[in-house]
Amino acid sequence: MKFAVVFACVAFAVPALAQQATPAPAAPDAKPEKKICRLVDTTGSIMGKRECHTKEEWRQISAANSENAERALSNRPRSGTGAGGN
Secondary structure, X not given: OHHHHHHHHHHHHHHHHHHHHOOOOOOXXXXXXXXXXXXXXXXXXXXXXXXXXXXXXHXXXXXXXXXXXXXXXXXOOOOOOOOOOO
């Protein structure tokens, strides 16, 4: 008799637990952004390095590189303005 009661309790409890264990599916609209991979040259190596970023990340990298190039060009010494002249 005790066995039948325990068996009945377990039989009813297992399906209830199984239903709670399944996680809710993720929202179908939440798609990750597509990664764009490029081969980047590495100084001192004949092998390129593959870098993958989103379109927005590549835009930010390009903007930062442009700023660095502009800064380097504007800070370089001009001919005829160097120290040590007569």
